[in-house]
Amino acid sequence: MEFPTGRTVSEILAFFAALRGLPHTAVAQALDRVGLRGIAERRASELSGGYTQRLSLGQALLGNPSLLVLDEPTASLDPEATWEFRTLVGQLKREGKTILLSSHLLSEVERVSDRVLILVNGRRAGLERLSDLRSRQMGASKLRIDLGVPTQRALSVLDRERIAYEVLGDHELSLDGSDGRGLRALEALRVAGVDVRNFELQRPTLEEIFLAAVRGGSSAA
Secondary structure, three states, X not given: OOOOOOOEHHHHHHHHHHHOOOOOHHHHHHHHHOOOHHHOOOEHHHOOHHHHHHHHHHHHHOOOOOEEEEEXXXXXXXXXXXXXXXXXXXXXXXXXXXXXXXXXXXXXXXXXXXXXXXXXXXXXEEEEEHHHHHHHHHHOOEEEEEEOOXXXXXXXXXXXXXXXXXXXXXXXXXEEOOOOHHHHHHHHHHHOOOOEEEEEEEOOOHHHHHHHHHHHOOOOO
């Protein structure tokens, strides 16, 4: 939001408070809520991007609304200002505010959101709870195994244990690592004396899950 450059932080908040018919005490409360009390007499033209965003949030908090709509709130901020702003928004969430956030930054979405709406060309591609997306992330885990011997012996062990796998190379394979299957496979290979040089549990990132929903046109509710 653009503010009059010649006005101070407190003057700007006082103007918006007056428009809403709020007492002057609302300005002091907003300054404290967003950590701007110490620069209340600084002009808007002197504010950094982070402080400008804090001022925007302070203006939105006048009157203590129950709903906040934030559109790409950290898009132009440096890493430190981004962290500070997200921390502030997280505190508002813990206070019980409903926050409608529009962002292309998935780290921001993860920090604030309980539910995620994915839009593609203005249409809903997905609507899910973040906890459900995390469960899907866990369920899609793959165990990548690097063997010290050719895969043939390991495959016979896995076949006997009825563990599905994918051969990646002469000494590499991948299998479903969710629900303890990966541990069961490693234990079976150990008991059979198969040399396992290295293994890695791989999970899709939330970004990959979001992209799958976008590209696949998922409309899970």
